[in-house]
Amino acid sequence: MRRKPDMIVTVTLNPALDLTYPVDALVPHHTHRVSAVSQRAGGKGLNVARVLHALGEPVLATGLLGGPTGSVVAGLLDAEGVPASFSRITGDTRRTVAVVDREDATGFWEPGPVVPAAEWSRFVDHFRDLIGRASVVTLCGSLPPGLPIDAYGVLTRAATEAGVPVLLDTSGPALREGLAAGPAVTKPNASELSALLPNWDVGALRALTNGAVVVTDGVAGLRAITPDAEFRCAPPGPVAGNPTGAGDACAAALARGLRDRTAWPPLLVDAVALGAAAVASPVAGAFDPAVYQQMLVSAGAGC
């Protein structure tokens, strides 16, 4: 008898090798000797995979990786123990450089590799193979150049037709096209949504998609707009820490909730708590388990 599919498949089409360069102070037009380099597999979908893996959930990270930088990313992910099955491309996976001085970070983001149509088509085939083993699919982050703008629409329709619910978290035209394919949940942040739909209202949003939309808005918390209801949940107060990756932790909680058919109010509480616990952790893709447990109680009482 066939085993029930239970993997949460996280798709990262434009992952990155994230390099962090600590310096005393960034001075434009000078040369800086970087004392140490930290490197990490980057990309929103990989953060979702890391959070789910840390929660003990069965997860499989997929997407596109290529060139020497792609091999480094694959090696780093493997060292973290996150199960992965990426499709190889000929282009070189991009790097991001974050120069961190005493004040803040300055980012330099390389463009993603240009992905030819044949390699995209090969990934779609690979994705269809994985759907059969998936309980939920997450589609997170930007698209590399060369991919069709409705790439997330293509993947959403393939998963939905196979009965696998989709969580989508992206921005810009990829968000618009993806929404139209009706992911079970789409999770933009407030500024990504406003860039797409200035002065959006619930009606305008419902006209864009058949699915639910969860808007994250920092300390203001989450707002879920489903086809027939609305829910809100906010953390009891601001959490000190690094907000990078908090949205990815929310996405991880929503994906797990989709799999478990969790009802909206407790689902939002979980997403708020996991997002706050990610803020409390210094590294994107990680969360503070104690803050998570504490927030589950305090956010649960307030939502």
Place this chain on the structure above:
Amino acid sequence: MRRKPDMIVTVTLNPALDLTYPVDALVPHHTHRVSAVSQRAGGKGLNVARVLHALGEPVLATGLLGGPTGSVVAGLLDAEGVPASFSRITGDTRRTVAVVDREDATGFWEPGPVVPAAEWSRFVDHFRDLIGRASVVTLCGSLPPGLPIDAYGVLTRAATEAGVPVLLDTSGPALREGLAAGPAVTKPNASELSALLPNWDVGALRALTNGAVVVTDGVAGLRAITPDAEFRCAPPGPVAGNPTGAGDACAAALARGLRDRTAWPPLLVDAVALGAAAVASPVAGAFDPAVYQQMLVSAGAGC
């Protein structure tokens, strides 16, 4: 009968993958999307090898390369057709990032990999093997962490004992230690020499080394201090362009002249002309052949 050794062996112990990120304007504490990335095998010794290769001289680039970044550097060098025989190390070869905006470049230099004693010892063995095929050895650039501070001294003595003249181009303590081993020619620039010997005079310099010292000083040209004489040569006027790599072109000319036992006055003319021709070329490690020919004539008339 054994063929006469004729290769100029260029040693680069701390090469780099040089990344260039063009941006409109570098704004600290903002994120910049880089439109295109260019990558190049970097390091003073590799520039010397490139210039010699472009001049049609037999050259072999050696040194230390490791990790995925080292493999990328090896691949780039191979694509340029520069013959190479590097010793592999376990550490990852460093990257440099140059963010170039409309005004100027801002540099971020990763630290070199830490090289364990056993890997250094393996390189010294490899170097001794190469000496038998070398007409001249160049030792250029910084030392990666972990190497003995007299690493260039060790290599200089090994080559000198085998009758192969050495050209040294480095700075700081590695320069001081290397000078003491008596390379045939040491080529610091004026600021590197002043950092080592503030208010240096010819007597103080001669007390540091048995060999000749050629000090490069931008448009002021070259000054050679040999054990028993002094020579000067300057370009006829300033050359427009990029001075990065001009010193490496001078080093290439000096290395070729060492091999050919060129007398000092014409040797300095050649080094001035090739340095000026490198300024006239936008890329480090390349030179403008027309400017080179023209400068040979005009610098020759004035020196």
